[in-house]
Amino acid sequence: MAEVPAIELINITKTFGEVVANKDICLTVNRGEILSILGENGSGKTTLMNMISGIYYPDYGEIKIDGKAVEIRSPKDAFKHKIGMIHQHFKLVDVFSAAENIVLGLKEEGRFSLAKSITKIEAIASLYGFEIDPKKKIYDMSVSEKQAVEIIKVLYRGADILILDEPTAVLTPQETQRLFSILRRMKKDGKAIIIITHKLHEVVAISDRVSVLRKGEYVGTLKTKETNELELTEMMVGKKVDLNIERKEPVNTKDRLIVAGLRYKNREGVKVLRNVSFTAKAGEILGIAGIAGSGQRELLEAIAGLRRLDSGEIIYNNPKTELQEDLRNKTPMEIRELGVRLSFVPEDRLGMGLVGNMDIIDNMMLRSYRKGKSAFLERKAPKDLAEQIIEELEVVTPNASTPVRRLSGGNVQKVLVGREIAASPTVLMAAYPVRGLDINSSYTIYNLLNKQKENGVAVIFVGEDLDVLVELCDRIVVLSSGKVSGIIDGRNTTKEEIGLLMTKEFTEDKKKKKGGTKE
């Protein structure tokens, strides 16, 4: 094809001090094409994109737009060349409406008028199939709606080269499908789209070509049609990786946690949990599937003693005393004092799991500060634990006294999971433990969970990737609008079956109320 590419990178190199983040990278993207950039955490994907969007400036190399060499020194320059980037972490003002966020920072001609902007926003939305209410406040929006606002914001500024940094990391399968159909429509409209991801099946589903990076170096570009997941993984990791998750037959299963008839209403009076019952057995992994906001978070927090339930009971079979303890309406501390050990990996890892400003050792201490006999804190044990976790889980950090917020997402997750497992729990609850992690890190976490299962721990795993749930879990509880819509055997089920159960209550509710459900 003699077509001039929309954007062309030639031998881009960027170093931060001693570290080479990108080395001699060459890429091209044509108009009307979707290019995936695949690479593990720390392979330099985001650095590369930041150079296109003007946040960093390359040390060597050239960027050509429509065949002409350009200099992009600031986000404003990037915007001038019609490049728009949708960051992984949304940059939106919560109390503003969608429209206010979209026009923020623009200097349009004439008087400031939101009404005019709203008309333009609606035109863009209907062109590409976004479902959005420009007057809705951001704090009322779901993650996928916020993402739509971010994308429209970029389109509103006239961008025709779009870069999406891990856009699907926080979306449900259904939301991902919707995003993909929007991206396909943009592609048809002649936009050049770059999508950063490490989910292989998404790469295969959406992109025309794939460029692979490994440790800052350019490995190669393939046409998506002519490759497969296995080949891509090999390119990305540099060695053969077994994509199958090992699932051993559970042995010595015993009922560990019996949850019966949980009901919970939140502060707004919405029934979040509606008669949830299931049993978690020692020595098996129990998966929990559901659309985001179906009550997963509340369920786990209720078991961990962080929510006061309206009714129901949580019976814990204490392996030491062989007694049955009721965990319901006990504080987390009381649960500990009973000898009941629940390790909990919250969804929002920096918000509830770890303290960002404290270092790894101090974060270890959050679990162990009550140990030790003297009036002073015992620092030796947490320090050893921190170093052990860094070594065993291959956490990338300068040292154990680095503040946690300086670590990348995957490494933060490893620290959190590592700490919870180190408490040698009898029940381990993990909510979205692999969200935003690359393949290698994800498999490290899966292996950790499997090891816990072999050790006779009752593992409760809340996941969003249905492929993983089906492969990893022994049994799967499907939640739908706070109800258990099915408990199925992970060994003989399909993604589609789970997907159907996930939306069961939802469609039934819609029939009843016509107007849809309130989340």
Add this chain to the structure above:
Amino acid sequence: MLVQFIQRAMMQGIPLLLGSTGEIITEKAGHLNLGIPGIMYVGSISGVIGSFIYETSVGPQNLNPVLAVLIPLLSSIFGSLVMGLIYCVLTVTLRANQNVTGLALTTFGVGFGNFFGGSLIKLVDSEMPSITLSATSNIFRTTLPFADKLGVIGDLFFSYSFLVYVAIIIALVASWILSRTRIGLHLRAVGENPATADAAGINVNRYKYTATCLGSVIAGLGGLYYVMDYANGIWSNDAFGDRGWLAVAIVIFALWRPHISIIGSFLFGGLFILYNYVSVPGAGIEVQELFKMVPYVVTLIVLIFTSMRDKRENQPPQSLGLSYFREER
């Protein structure tokens, strides 16, 4: 009696209105300026110094009305602007803790005012521990000529000096800018989420500096109004009292909206002087202090209600009190 009460309440409310409008603008940029009481105090004493110098150099009889207003006005603006700049350099550029900086500024401002106030009192060598600038004050307190002829309406709406109308106009304009213009949108974005504003190409520090300094100047005018109008040009140390804190309280009462702050200020002004008009039989001077508490109790009640309603629009700007550093993750 009632008309007089309303008049006094409004006059009492004006320093509060100017103070709270200034503080709202500052807080909308994400800066909790607890230095406002000190800044109002400095605004007040700077005006006094300016007018004292002018009045003693030409003599109280030969004042040029324009200069007599302009000199105190400009010295007051200068004084509070310097205070605002100090606050900005410390909290915006050097990212010092806002609460500590603000409280330090209040302590400093009050000390500064009392020092110069005391010095001036010593200069004039008067019997009373105060300075009287009645000539300047008379010019400041010039009212509209037709006010007297309009009866009660005139008394209620037109019997005030120009600073009263200036204060109300400033509050209305501030409200309009904040809610209806692009500048207001950008300013609110800076206070809510500076990182987002920065990414959108808004110059965060420029907005913070401008809003904070402008807020300080407006608050400082409240101090000037107090001494020139309300106190009839009589400065005595510490007479300004708790008005600065009351202004900060009104910001919460007004839910960060300058136009509500107009109502809030007159209400608080009324509550502030209520003890003069309500007599409780058999009660002594200590009951007065209980009456003076009422505005703060009202603020507490408003806080309780807004926290219970938990409506996001009624909450303080999200990054209020936090300093912004681009490279921080």
